[in-house]
Amino acid sequence: MSENLKELYQIQRVLKDSGYNDTSRISKEIQDYCNKKAISPTLVLERISTGEPWDYIRGESEFYGNRFYLNRKTLIPRPETEQMVDIAISFLEGNSNHKNIVDVGTGSGCIIISLAKLVGDKKGINFVGIDIDKDTLQVAKENSLLHKVNEKISFLRGNLLKDFELKDETLIIANLPYIPEEIYKKLDRSVVNFEPRRALLGGKDGLKYYKKLISQIKKARKKDISLLIEIEPSTLKNLRRILDNYEVHIIKDYRGLNRFILVNLDT
Ligand SMILES: C[S@@+](CC[C@H](N)C(=O)[O-])C[C@H]1O[C@@H](n2cnc3c(N)ncnc32)[C@H](O)[C@@H]1O
Structure with a gap:
């Protein structure tokens, strides 16, 4: 041999x-x-x-x-998250009035960069990536340069949508920290010991960040705001309570789990 x-x-x-x-x-x-x-x-x-x-x-x-x-401040993109890109693309095909896409909790920038690469320049869409972590944002900017979409995307530091001026007709995409505390404790050591806690842990019920984001969107009182999020499937029941008055579309991931939520949050 x-x-x-x-x-x-x-x-x-x-x-x-x-x-x-x-x-x-x-x-x-x-x-x-x-x-x-x-x-x-x-x-x-x-x-x-x-x-x-x-x-x-x-x-x-x-x-x-x-x-x-990537670096140690940045979550390793997961294969199931690729489906967010597909869902966003088909959403945009049916909702051509949405001229703004905001990726909240952009991390490596993988979602917004993939979208910016796939959506043609002709559509005149504004792309924004927001993250609370400045080192992560630096990685996202480098990735946008690598993929030659740096001029299409603005990367901003922010606490969700606080201080961000939300516009009418926006698709908000978010893969925010969504792991409930109890599940987080049992995750593999490669995740708990190496990946940023800040990118994974979603508080006791896994909905800490989504609750806050939804409340910020409602307060902004804008027209035609759609929200696409990735969730931990076991948190769906509690999330539905928060979105009680809205028509919620639940999309399964490739393993058949309730992983994505698409909702119109019109005021
Ligand atoms: C689950 S990771 C997702 C990263 C990337 N979008 C992806 O899908 O691979 C969550 C990201 O949200 C960011 N984040 C956590 N809390 C935040 C907050 N309050 N405001 C904005 N971003 C936040 C983290 O820094 C992290 O990059």
Whole structure:
């Protein structure tokens, strides 16, 4: 067996022991990364064994078929979130009057950047990404440069929509921290020990940020405001109570879970 293959198998063993499923692809990525950086795979494997996610070690991830830079302040984009982009695209096709898209809790910028890439310039849409964390915003800006949509998107620091001047006919997209406390405590060590708490924990009931966001939107009293959010499926019942007077569309993720909510919050 060649040295190269032996090394690949060793990497795959460590990945498997650390709970990775897609060991063939990631082992190859690790090998290529170590060759490029001229470092020993042992250094990477030691970090993997502590639960550190591979995406943080390499400083990037994939979302909607594109590369996104990351650092430890930025949540690793999740595959299910890609569906938010598809839902937003079909929403815009049927609601051409919506000329503003605001991504609240933009993180790496993966949602708003993917949308800006996909929606043609002709539609004249304003794209905004908001986050409370300044380091995260820096990563989002770098990603917008990487994808050549930096001139299309404004990135702003803010506490949800506080101090943001919401306009009529806006689609607000938000994948805010939504994990209830009890569920958060039981998450894998690779999440709890390495990913930013601020990006995941949604208070006791997982709805702390969505409650606040909905109240800000209602207070702004604007016309034609639609809200698309990603939620923890178990929080749906409580969320519906808050949205009692509105027509709520529940969209399942690819695993069949109630993951996305689309609602028109007209006043
Ligand atoms: C679950 S992450 C989502 C990141 C990215 N949109 C994605 O889908 O991968 C939530 C993001 O919300 C941001 N955030 C947390 N509290 C916030 C607040 N009060 N106002 C604005 N952003 C906030 C976090 O910094 C984090 O980047």
